[in-house]
Amino acid sequence: GENVEQHPSTLSVQEGDSAVIKCTYSDSASNYFPWYKQELGKRPQLIIDIRSNVGEKKDQRIAVTLNKTAKHFSLHITETQPEDSAVYFCAASIVGNTGKLIFGQGTTLQVKP
Amino acid sequence: NAGVTQTPKFRVLKTGQSMTLLCAQDMNHEYMYWYRQDPGMGLRLIHYSVGEGTTAKGEVPDGYNVSRLKKQNFLLGLESAAPSQTSVYFCASSYNPGPQNEQFFGPGTRLTVL
Numbered sequence: 001g002e003n004v005e006q007h008p009s010t011l012s013v014q015e016g017d018s019a020v021i022k023c024t025y026s027d028s029a030s031n032y033f034p035w036y037k038q039e040l041g042k043r044p045q046l047i048i049d050i051r052s053n054v055g056e057k058k059d060q061r062i063a064v065t066l067n068k069t070a071k072h073f074s075l076h077i078t079e080t081q082p083e084d085s086a087v088y089f090c091a092a093s094i095v096g097n098t099g100k101l102i103f104g105q106g107t108t109l110q111v112k113p
Numbered sequence: 114n115a116g117v118t119q120t121p122k123f124r125v126l127k128t129g130q131s132m133t134l135l136c137a138q139d140m141n142h143e144y145m146y147w148y149r150q151d152p153g154m155g156l157r158l159i160h161y162s163v164g165e166g167t168t169a170k171g172e173v174p175d176g177y178n179v180s181r182l183k184k185q186n187f188l189l190g191l192e193s194a195a196p197s198q199t200s201v202y203f204c205a206s207s208y209n210p211g212p213q214n215e216q217f218f219g220p221g222t223r224l225t226v227l
Contacts, residue, residue, distance in 0.1 A: 001172075009153065032214050043203065043218040044156070089155055098163055099144045099207050099214055100171065103155040 002027040004092050006104025013080050014112050021107045023090035024072040030092040033066060033073045034101070038087045047088075048075070051095065080111045114139050117219035119204050125225045126194045134189040134222050136204030144207045145187040146171070146216065147179060149200040156203065162187055194226045 003026040013019050025033075034049035050057045050064045050073065057064050061080075066073040077084055087108050091101040120135040136145065143164050148156040158171030162181040176198060178190045187206075191198060201223050205216040 006155070034214065043220050045218070046215050049214070093214055095214060098161065098169070099209070099216070100146070100158055100161060101156075101214075101216060102172070103148075103157070105153060105155045 002030060002092055002102040004090060004102050004104040006090050006107060008107060009105065010108045010110070012110045012112065015080060015082060017080055019077045019080055019084070019109055019111075021075045021088055021090070021109070022072060023074070023092075023104050024070075025092040025102075026071070027092070027094075028068075028071065029094055032093045032095045033064070034091050034093070035062075035064060035075050036089045036091065036103075038089065038106075040086070044089060077109075080109075082111050082113050085109055085111045116140065117204060117206055117217050119202075119219040119222050121222060122220065123223050125227065126191075127227050128195060130194050131190070131192050132194065132224075133191075134202055134204075134224075136187045136189070136206075136219055137185055138206040138217070139185060140206065140208070140217065141184070142206035142208050142217075143184070144209065145181065146205045146207075147177070147187065147189045148203045148205065149173065149198075150203060150221075151200050159189065159202075194224075196226045198224065199226045200224060 031052035036044040038044040063076045090104040117138045146161040147159040160179040165184040204219040207216045
């Protein structure tokens, strides 16, 4: 089955710096890659996703890149702000299947003011 | 709309006790999922359902049972709780696994098994 590895497990940056979180997946059939943000004590919420037919997607300060050949994808946050502090999860899935998401282990991002 | 709700929010059980967690959604979603979240292990899929009356096993199904008698509800049961089942449980739902795969999560249930 699918396996998703996520690195790093913790990341600390200064406000205004960029943050990058990387994930690799094992199942070449996976074609949908969402990123979820979970603030302390809250539920996970989708912040951005990418499908295998594109290599990059941006939404204001966040972007996701996908390399299908290498089977890895990354989340990029620019101009980080204290409210970006949270746990971020990547996931992989197959569109049109059961919708099952296989999640990475999570990255705790701390943005220091 | 309430979205996805979970009952209860917190629960403490003794080893061997049983309980049922209720997940309800008012978005007319076909697909529903139960995850558990443990430190350093992300979210792991326990069971899922692709429609009323259907259920299937996920990554970590042992020790849990589920039922989807109504489209809007997905129940997770623990027949004989064990300390290893201490976790935060999240329910999620999605309209369908087509072009928009987004899963909407409930607020979670924190379960402690002593």
